[in-house]
Amino acid sequence: MQSKNHFLLVDFLKTFAALTIILHHFSSYGQIAEDARQVLPGIMTWLFEYGRYAVQIFLVMGGYLAAQSLTRTGGLKTSRELLKVIFNRYLRLFAPYVVALLVTILCAWVARFWVQDEFVGESETMGQFLAHLFFLQGILGLDSISAGVWYVAIDWQLYAILALILGMFPGYRSVIWMLAVLCVTSLLYFNRHGDYENYFIYFMGAYGLGVLAQLCKNYPDPMINRFARVFIALIGIAIVVSSFHQFWLRNILAYGVAILLIFWGDWAYKDQYKDHSNKLKNPRTHKLVNAILWGSRRSYCAFLIHFSFILLVNSLYIGWGMSKRHDGVLAIALMLVALAGSWMAANYLYRWVEVPARKIKL
Numbered sequence: 001m002q003s004k005n006h007f008l009l010v011d012f013l014k015t016f017a018a019l020t021i022i023l024h025h026f027s028s029y030g031q032i033a034e035d036a037r038q039v040l041p042g043i044m045t046w047l048f049e050y051g052r053y054a055v056q057i058f059l060v061m062g063g064y065l066a067a068q069s070l071t072r073t074g075g076l077k078t079s080r081e082l083l084k085v086i087f088n089r090y091l092r093l094f095a096p097y098v099v100a101l102l103v104t105i106l107c108a109w110v111a112r113f114w115v116q117d118e119f120v121g122e123s124e125t126m127g128q129f130l131a132h133l134f135f136l137q138g139i140l141g142l143d144s145i146s147a148g149v150w151y152v153a154i155d156w157q158l159y160a161i162l163a164l165i166l167g168m169f170p171g172y173r174s175v176i177w178m179l180a181v182l183c184v185t186s187l188l189y190f191n192r193h194g195d196y197e198n199y200f201i202y203f204m205g206a207y208g209l210g211v212l213a214q215l216c217k218n219y220p221d222p223m224i225n226r227f228a229r230v231f232i233a234l235i236g237i238a239i240v241v242s243s244f245h246q247f248w249l250r251n252i253l254a255y256g257v258a259i260l261l262i263f264w265g266d267w268a269y270k271d272q273y274k275d276h277s278n279k280l281k282n283p284r285t286h287k288l289v290n291a292i293l294w295g296s297r298r299s300y301c302a303f304l305i306h307f308s309f310i311l312l313v314n315s316l317y318i319g320w321g322m323s324k325r326h327d328g329v330l331a332i333a334l335m336l337v338a339l340a341g342s343w344m345a346a347n348y349l350y351r352w353v354e355v356p357a358r359k360i361k362l
Helices: 010-027 030-039 042-068 079-111 126-133 150-167 172-188 200-217 222-245 247-265 284-320 328-357
Strands: none
Touching: 010 042, 010 247, 010 284, 010 328, 030 042, 030 284, 030 328, 042 150, 042 200, 042 247, 079 126, 079 150, 079 200, 079 284, 150 172, 150 200, 172 200, 172 222, 200 222, 200 247, 222 247, 284 328
16 A cells, blocks of 8 residues: 555665665775675776766655655745745654764774774764764864764754745746756856755756756646756756766766656556556555555665664774775675665664654644
């Protein structure tokens, strides 16, 4: 049965992007990654070089889902309601994020006994931890406690900016104009300068494409739908023209995901595995779509917790002397065990922390 606000393409993209980013990190850190590359050099190199581009999928999806939520919220016209929406988003991200940070700090403490590698980092300070609690670690130039947690800070910045835009501008035509300007300047300038990567404007291009995709598809006013389509087409032209000067794969990928969402973003689960009489078409298909939904719900927690398993599996690999053999097959086996462990831990983090914490709001 399809859950409320869940659609097949949306959930597939969330699951696929989370899995790809996790594999990218497994291919990037520690002795296990180095030894596994000896056995699967092509796959490991591809994951290392291109796996990070899955962040673009997260960004477009984030904008798409944020617009879906915020356009249904009537209380964005007063500053009090606006601040409440922004703070509730912070609370929504906060609980599993903090638990994952504490687990990572513990795993890093264990790893320092055996792993002499830069990715483990120095012992965390209280100031560093407090900066992470308020999503300020990147802005303050502090080392990240865990791989990927920078994205949580950026996601909150982007959500807050979108809420502010929707609250400040009286009509959606003005909103679309503002989004288009921010998208183009982000894609063609800010996203190409690393000095801005700790601020929302660096990622606003992909996020804004997701917002426009939502307005193209699901906003109840047909005039706004057409207006958004015109601007997303113009942004596409700008991306293509700029590619003749310098090709940026991440911009092409972000635009492609936005187009997929416009056409198939509301693809219902039941259409894929039930016939007209509401009976299952194929039990295997039923299991597949259930697996996609399961992974989608736990993707945020898996994204948060997987670095702990990278630390633990490298500690085990080095501490027990297995790394001296440089056995690539063993390294891959341990990597797969750690990958499975990440999703199992994500399941419990989702059930015991993320779901109960949703009740905490203003």
